[in-house]
Amino acid sequence: MSQITHEPPDRQLLTLEVNGEAHEVLVESRRTLVDVLRHDLGLTGTHVGCEHGICGACTVLIDGAPARACLTFAAQAEGSAVETVESLDGGGGGSAPGRRLSDLQQAFTEHHALQCGFCTPGFLMLAEGHLAEQPAPSREEIREVVAANLCRCTGYQTIVDAIEDCAARRRAATSEEGPCN
Amino acid sequence: MKPAPFTYHRARDLDGATRLLVELEAREEDPKVLAGGQSLVAMMNFRLARPAHLVDIGRLDCLRGIHTDADGALHLGALTTHHQVERAPAELLGRGHAVLRDAMRWVGHLPIRTRGTVGGSLAHADATAEWCLLATLLDAELVVHGGGGRRRVPAAEFFLGYYTTALGADELLTEVVFPREAPHAALTEFAQRHGDFATVAAAVDLELAADGRTVCGGRVALGGVAALPVRVPEAEAVLARGDTAGDALFAACGQAAAEAVDPPSDDAGSAGYRRRLARTLVVQACEEAFAR
Ligand SMILES: Cc1cc2nc3c(=O)[nH]c(=O)nc-3n(C[C@H](O)[C@H](O)[C@H](O)COP(=O)(O)OP(=O)(O)OC[C@H]3O[C@@H](n4cnc5c(N)ncnc54)[C@H](O)[C@@H]3O)c2cc1C
Numbered sequence: 001m002s003q004i005t006h007e008p009p010d011r012q013l014l015t016l017e018v019n020g021e022a023h024e025v026l027v028e029s030r031r032t033l034v035d036v037l038r039h040d041l042g043l044t045g046t047h048v049g050c051e052h053g054i055c056g057a058c059t060v061l062i063d064g065a066p067a068r069a070c071l072t073f074a075a076q077a078e079g080s081a082v083e084t085v086e087s088l089d090g091g092g093g094g095s096a097p098g099r100r101l102s103d104l105q106q107a108f109t110e111h112h113a114l115q116c117g118f119c120t121p122g123f124l125m126l127a128e129g130h131l132a133e134q135p136a137p138s139r140e141e142i143r144e145v146v147a148a149n150l151c152r153c154t155g156y157q158t159i160v161d162a163i164e165d166c167a168a169r170r171r172a173a174t175s176e177e178g179p180c181n
Numbered sequence: 182m183k184p185a186p187f188t189y190h191r192a193r194d195l196d197g198a199t200r201l202l203v204e205l206e207a208r209e210e211d212p213k214v215l216a217g218g219q220s221l222v223a224m225m226n227f228r229l230a231r232p233a234h235l236v237d238i239g240r241l242d243c244l245r246g247i248h249t250d251a252d253g254a255l256h257l258g259a260l261t262t263h264h265q266v267e268r269a270p271a272e273l274l275g276r277g278h279a280v281l282r283d284a285m286r287w288v289g290h291l292p293i294r295t296r297g298t299v300g301g302s303l304a305h306a307d308a309t310a311e312w313c314l315l316a317t318l319l320d321a322e323l324v325v326h327g328g329g330g331r332r333r334v335p336a337a338e339f340f341l342g343y344y345t346t347a348l349g350a351d352e353l354l355t356e357v358v359f360p361r362e363a364p365h366a367a368l369t370e371f372a373q374r375h376g377d378f379a380t381v382a383a384a385v386d387l388e389l390a391a392d393g394r395t396v397c398g399g400r401v402a403l404g405g406v407a408a409l410p411v412r413v414p415e416a417e418a419v420l421a422r423g424d425t426a427g428d429a430l431f432a433a434c435g436q437a438a439a440e441a442v443d444p445p446s447d448d449a450g451s452a453g454y455r456r457r458l459a460r461t462l463v464v465q466a467c468e469e470a471f472a473r
């Protein structure tokens with residue numbers, strides 16, 4: 001006679017706000033945010049490398065701050081605003097092919113800040129989070145921040161160049177508009 | 182890897198959280214507190230930890246924040262993140278506690294610091310963790326809630342060994358209190374890779390005489406030379422001699438620290454290497470503390 005030897009896994013019905021949209025998911029409690037994004041919501045832009053916080057490929061914004069989606073259970077993100085690389089938008093309409101790259105993505109392209117591109121979504125979200133808090137970072141500060149993520153291709157200089165350039169352009173754009181616009 | 186299955190509980194208030202912990206512990210259900218998850222989730226992904234229940238305290242906003250009480254003691258709620266301390270404005274965290282703010286750059290990286298908490302670091306009790314070293318250096322008190330009520334544990338009695346503290350399995354750390362200001366204190370460290378846990382970390386708190394040049398006492402603490410962060414009385418005795426601040430005094434202090442410790446040898450460094458690191462880092466911490 002067969003016996004049930006294990007209990008059914010604990011599950012959670014969660015409402016997650018991702019890129020401004022509410023999603024309902026029913027997932028095992030042990031599901032990490034990065035797995036929910038990729039497997040349940042189909043948002044495969046966020047990558048997974050190490051699953052222990054070292055590589056930064058899974059970096060997303062949680063309430064505006066860069067965070068490791070592999071070190072966060074999805075249940076912990078309920079009630080917070082999550083933003084992934086899919087939220088970056090340079091205008092030109094909803095989805096590809098009409099949609100344009102965001103200014104930061106454009107800067108990464110211009111400065112050759114990616115080769116294989118595996119690390120890029122993580123670096124983009126890391127940079128977005130940092131620039132939101134510090135719109136005028138020094139080169140030294142940018143170097144310090146990007147040390148959080150691993151890139152095995154570029155050697156980092158071009159990533160630093162791209163972020164520095166994007167920050168400078170954003171500042172120039174705001175000062176042209178003036179503080180009251 | 183993926184973590185093993187567990188039952189998730191979201192705490193709604195402090196009493197509910199401690200009641201649940203007491204209950205689960207009484208039934209030997211192996212509960213663990215989940216704060217920022219920056220150590221625990223990594224360990225669960227590795228399956229180094231397989232708790233049957235997680236009690237997520239992340240929504241207990243009463244445990245988040247920084248304030249100074251009427252006696253001038255600085256209180257940090259257990260859920261205050263490393264990044265909140267790093268970005269704390271001077272009104273909240275004044276010159277007397279700037280050493281805490283400045284030490285944060287050594288804790289992992291920005292995306293770790295935005296989620297990882299002060300209380301989680303102290304409860305995790307890594308022997309080289311910056312918060313454990315700072316609490317030891319500055320005689321912090323840890324406020325603990327549990328089935329038995331509320332108690333305050335001095336840092337010197339809180340850390341018991343590798344990843345081991347005086348916290349019971351059914352207890353929550355609610356805040357850490359730094360009782361006095363330390364305007365001439367500094368922490369420095371060496372890690373093999375930027376952002377990693379330190380191989381050796383050193384922290385120094387100097388007492389300066391009114392002339393601003395004579396050192397009349399001080400404290401020296403080291404991480405990475407024993408199973409828990411330690412004070413080094415031999416090095417503190419050098420600072421208590423009443424000498425003028427400067428290379429000779431700081432070198433003697435570093436030398437005394439290196440001779441006093443008996444560090445372990447492991448992959449990150451041999452005992453001799455750690456001893457030399459201890460000497461160099463104590464000298465650096467003295468210089469930085471004096472320059473404040
Ligand atoms: C890549 C990387 C690099 C890192 N580098 C460093 C570093 O250089 N220095 C450093 O100090 N840390 C470092 N960390 C760890 C980080 O600081 C963690 O934030 C911290 O150790 C734990 O805090 P947490 O809030 O994430 O706790 P969690 O991971 O949620 O919990 C850690 C442990 O503490 C217990 N716990 C948590 N909160 C409480 C509470 N209030 N009461 C009782 N028990 C509690 C949990 O049950 C668990 O056992 C690093 C982490 C990563 C992933």
Ligand code: FES
Binds near residue numbers: 048049054056057059
């Ligand atoms: S997958 Fe999250 S840090 Fe590597």
Ligand code: FES
Binds near residue numbers: 115116117119154
């Ligand atoms: S571009 Fe290949 S890892 Fe960064």
